[in-house]
Amino acid sequence: MQSQLIERAKALLADGTVDRVLGWKAGEFAYDMTPALFSSAQELDEGFAYDAFCGANLSKYLVKESRKGGRVLAFLKPCDTYSMNQLLKEHRILRENVYLIGVPCQGKTDVETLRALGITSITAARQEGEDLVVETLYGQRRIPLAEAMAERCKACKGKKHMIYDERIGEEGELENPDRFGQVAALEAMSSEERFAFWRGELSRCIRCNACRNVCPACTCEQCVFDNPASGVDNKAAATSFEENMFHIIRAFHVAGRCTDCGECSRVCPQRIPLHLLNRKFIKDINTFYGEYQAGEEAEGRTPLTAYTEGDVEPSVVYTKGGND
Amino acid sequence: MKKLPLSQMPALYAAMAQGGALYLPVDNAAGDAQFTRWQEGMELSRALNTVRSAKDFFFPQTENLVSFRMQGKTIEIIDPRTEGEDFVLFGVRACDARSFTILDKVFLADPVDSYYKSRREHGTVVTLACTRPEETCFCQSFGIDPADPEGDAACWLTEDALYITARTAKGEALLARLDGLLEDADPAPVEAQKAQTAAILAKLPLAQFTTRSFGGDVLMKAFDSPKWASLSEACLGCGTCTFVCPTCQCYDIRDFDTGHGIQRYRCWDSCMYSDFTKMAHGNPRTSQLERFRQRFMHKLVYFPANNDGEYGCVGCGRCLAKCPISMNIVKVAKALEGDVHE
Ligand code: SF4
Numbered sequence: 284m285q286s287q288l289i290e291r292a293k294a295l296l297a298d299g300t301v302d303r304v305l306g307w308k309a310g311e312f313a314y315d316m317t318p319a320l321f322s323s324a325q326e327l328d329e330g331f332a333y334d335a336f337c338g339a340n341l342s343k344y345l346v347k348e349s350r351k352g353g354r355v356l357a358f359l360k361p362c363d364t365y366s367m368n369q370l371l372k373e374h375r376i377l378r379e380n381v382y383l384i385g386v387p388c389q390g391k392t393d394v395e396t397l398r399a400l401g402i403t404s405i406t407a408a409r410q411e412g413e414d415l416v417v418e419t420l421y422g423q424r425r426i427p428l429a430e431a432m433a434e435r436c437k438a439c440k441g442k443k444h445m446i447y448d449e450r451i452g453e454e455g456e457l458e459n460p461d462r463f464g465q466v467a468a469l470e471a472m473s474s475e476e477r478f479a480f481w482r483g484e485l486s487r488c489i490r491c492n493a494c495r496n497v498c499p500a501c502t503c504e505q506c507v508f509d510n511p512a513s514g515v516d517n518k519a520a521a522t523s524f525e526e527n528m529f530h531i532i533r534a535f536h537v538a539g540r541c542t543d544c545g546e547c548s549r550v551c552p553q554r555i556p557l558h559l560l561n562r563k564f565i566k567d568i569n570t571f572y573g574e575y576q577a578g579e580e581a582e583g584r585t586p587l588t589a590y591t592e593g594d595v596e597p598s599v600v601y602t603k604g605g606n607d
Numbered sequence: 608m609k610k611l612p613l614s615q616m617p618a619l620y621a622a623m624a625q626g627g628a629l630y631l632p633v634d635n636a637a638g639d640a641q642f643t644r645w646q647e648g649m650e651l652s653r654a655l656n657t658v659r660s661a662k663d664f665f666f667p668q669t670e671n672l673v674s675f676r677m678q679g680k681t682i683e684i685i686d687p688r689t690e691g692e693d694f695v696l697f698g699v700r701a702c703d704a705r706s707f708t709i710l711d712k713v714f715l716a717d718p719v720d721s722y723y724k725s726r727r728e729h730g731t732v733v734t735l736a737c738t739r740p741e742e743t744c745f746c747q748s749f750g751i752d753p754a755d756p757e758g759d760a761a762c763w764l765t766e767d768a769l770y771i772t773a774r775t776a777k778g779e780a781l782l783a784r785l786d787g788l789l790e791d792a793d794p795a796p797v798e799a800q801k802a803q804t805a806a807i808l809a810k811l812p813l814a815q816f817t818t819r820s821f822g823g824d825v826l827m828k829a830f831d832s833p834k835w836a837s838l839s840e841a842c843l844g845c846g847t848c849t850f851v852c853p854t855c856q857c858y859d860i861r862d863f864d865t866g867h868g869i870q871r872y873r874c875w876d877s878c879m880y881s882d883f884t885k886m887a888h889g890n891p892r893t894s895q896l897e898r899f900r901q902r903f904m905h906k907l908v909y910f911p912a913n914n915d916g917e918y919g920c921v922g923c924g925r926c927l928a929k930c931p932i933s934m935n936i937v938k939v940a941k942a943l944e945g946d947v948h949e
């Protein structure tokens with residue numbers, strides 16, 4: 284697969300369709316791919332990688348890249364194409380300056396997911412059929428790729444690309460995974476239990492802002508929390524509750540726009556399950572406004588930006604949310 | 608060298624916590640090690656190291672420096688500090704132990720930071736030798752021996768016992784307090800463990816990594832390298848690398864308006880942030896390239912230039928493990944190597 288991507292990128296560079304390529308670059312170890320730009324065949328040969336560890340969603344980089352002049356080729360996994368569409372819908376990416384290739388994906392893993400499975404000290408990794416074989420300093424580990432997958436990939440929306448100029452490999456199918464099991468479990472808790480759950484999870488936050496900075500729905504040029512003139516800037520919170528508010532406000536801000544790409548939870552150094560906040564909003568939107576998937580389309584109104592007479596009243600949201 | 612059977616660990620913790628607090632790495636809800644105040648029943652994490660470094664105990668993420676209260680035309684100045692509590696930090700790894708030496712060079716140099724100094728005085732650092740270093744570890748590059756860590760006292764865990772030895776007067780005082788629990792020990796098992804760990808260290812993927820070509824002498828060569836552009840291009844400008852780093856030491860001082868006064872506090876800052884060192888005219892580093900460069904120039908060039916060649920990194924590997932885009936000091940140093948040599 285990797286060589287197919289490289290060949291196609293070289294051809295598009297050579298015929299002038301694009302003048303640079305956004306992809307993933309191999310690192311020191313087997314798993315530490317970095318999003319990177321390549322502008323020649325030689326650079327592609329030297330570093331371009333595409334495998335089970337290339338999880339980073341490249342779509343947000345196109346906000347800047349599409350404004351740098353010339354045309355950039357970007358490789359997008361199926362889930363990344365939802366983010367791409369959403370960014371187009373919000374007029375954040377200049378479509379004519381990007382060339383999109385949809386790439387197939389069998390699910391991604393990452394070093395944190397492996398760590399949670401007790402696999403550390405990784406020196407090499409390779410895919411063998413359906414298995415991931417990991418060499419570690421302390422011996423070899425073999426694990427089915429399906430088990431090694433990141434949480435977001437276990438809840439994959441399907442292997443179908445929502446947008447592309449061309450595609451490599453067969454088009455996949457939409458899937459309908461159970462994305463809301465954990466949300467339902469949280470809803471089943473008493474409000475005190477739920478409050479305690481989130482206070483506990485968010486208490487680990489070091490406010491590094493990785494979740495916000497990686498999020499394709501967070502593209503404000505200056506976040507209010509970074510802007511001293513906003514009056515609510517928040518480099519350090521006065522209390523832990525104020526700190527928690529950052530996450531709740533961010534979840535509200537991306538509600539209806541979050542495609543559930545899972546980047547926030549992937550990057551959190553403290554492994555806070557941020558995706559559960561977003562999925563709660565997605566579930567509620569589905570319930571109150573009808574099934575909706577952000578990023579399915581690059582145009583059109585969205586449930587929270589279109590007014591209809593039948594819109595649910597806040598009081599109904601409140602009671603249906605289990606707060607009567 | 609003293610020892611104590613593992614079955615006696617709870618008693619050891621209780622004794623260390625006597626007259627103050629004991630903090631040790633305990634698994635949190637996410638299953639990661641986190642320094643936690645010890646309570647009856649808590650167990651030491653088996654993880655190699657904590658996600659947050661131990662610097663928090665001396666240089667916390669936020670702290671109030673001073674408060675001002677307005678009453679009519681008078682301003683009352685209030686020092687919010689209370690007499691600190693003595694505490695023991697147990698289970699600190701060799702890399703983090705060295706980070707305190709680096710932080711000391713910043714906070715204990717003139718003008719001495721009295722907030723930091725007071726915490727240092729109250730804390731006793733008990734280190735724990737590593738036996739299973741990970742692929743991201745490169746403490747050896749900075750002359751740190753993880754099998755024989757620094758600290759006020761150092762420990763080694765074997766299958767059946769904890770070995771402990773004091774290295775400073777503070778460590779001696781701690782051991783004296785623990786005396787009833789400890790027995791004299793033959794250091795042979797510790798020596799055997801050191802040899803075993805040394806063999807693993809030699810095989811680490813970063814065993815040969817070195818930052819030796821960097822330092823004040825190559826300032827302009829490093830600064831002017833054309834490689835910064837590609838190295839920094841994917842950087843998210845988050846603060847993960849700086850906040851998990853045991854040696855990152857930059858902070859911001861801000862005022863919080865309470866409505867009837869001001870709380871002046873400091874909090875960790877990150878050179879990766881767009882408002883870092885922002886002044887009336889704006890931020891002197893206007894691009895992420897410049898901000899990214901600052902972090903690595905500080906660690907590899909400016910810090911050693913001002914501190915007798917000591918680099919601002921202890922090789923703990925946290926930034927390697929945690930950067931969302933997997934960009935880190937090792938990749939940077941390797942990429943720049945050629946440019947600084949020329
Ligand atoms: S990535 Fe995690 S630790 Fe960082 S700000 Fe977000 S929730 Fe907090």
Ligand code: SF4
Pocket residue numbers: 841842843844845846847848849879929930931932933934935
């Ligand atoms: S180097 Fe990595 S961790 Fe540091 S600011 Fe950039 S993206 Fe964040």
Ligand code: SF4
Pocket residue numbers: 848851852853854855906919920921922923924925926927936
């Ligand atoms: S720069 Fe990275 S490896 Fe070095 S001390 Fe900081 S976190 Fe650890």
Ligand code: SF4
Pocket residue numbers: 655656700701702703737740741744745746747752753921922923924
């Ligand atoms: S960097 Fe060295 S001291 Fe730190 S955890 Fe790894 S082996 Fe231990």
